Amino acid sequence: MSWQxxxxxxxxxxxxxRVRIMELLSGAGLPLTPQQIHAQLLAQGCDLGLVSVYRTLDLLAQLELVAIVYDPERNPGYVISSxxxxxxxxxxxxxxxxxxSGSDDIDELIQRVEAETAFQVRDHLLQLYGICPGCQSK
Ligand SMILES: [Zn+2]
Ligand SMILES: [Zn+2]
Incomplete structure (x- = not known):
């Protein structure tokens, strides 16, 4: 199914x-912050206010069309999500x-944490950091 x-x-x-932001993110090589999206749209002659950028990203994230990527050295950025x-x-x-893919990724850990804390785990946030193949060969 298409995002439309x-x-x-x-x-x-x-x-x-919505079209402009999805197109921008589809063509971006890196996660983009709301500020970067705002600036790049402005450079393309599309004067979408920063508040509208945030609102649009919120909606797209809620529909899981985009995802937030956390990077310790940068502000959180948005990417197209499958x-x-x-x-x-x-x-x-x-x-x-x-x-x-994240299927069954941390089931064992969740079971252990539930046993240790008596919490009922409902969701998780997981991201890995490393060096990509391109940067390894530099
Ligand atoms: Zn997961
Ligand atoms: Zn790299």
């Missing part, structure tokens, strides 16, 4: 700001983010 169809079946219109359970691995040198 996902917007539609959830009752949202395919508006110009459907389903997955996480990101981030290169500590060039800062690109790659998706990896």
């Amino acid at each position: 169809e996902i917007l539609s079946i959830n009752g949202y219109r395919v508006t110009q700001p 459907a389903g359970h997955h996480h990101h691995i981030v290169c500590q040198q060039c800062h690109q983010a790659l998706e990896f």
Whole structure:
């Protein structure tokens, strides 16, 4: 299913700001912060306010069309997200983010934490950091 169809079946219109942001993120090599998205759209002649950028990103994230990537050396950035359970691995040198499948990823850890803390675990946030193949060969 295309992202346009996902917007539609959830009752949202395919508006110009949503199209511009999805296109920008699709073509971006690196996660982009809301400020960077705002600046790049402005450079393309699209004067979408920063508040609108945030609101659009919130909606796209809620529909899981985009994901937030955390990078200790940068502000959190947004990337295009595929459907389903997955996480990101981030290169500590060039800062690109790659998706990896997350099915059953930390079941054992969750069981151990539930046993140790008596919490009921409902969700998790996982991201890995490393050096990508391109940066390894430099
Ligand atoms: Zn790299
Ligand atoms: Zn996971």
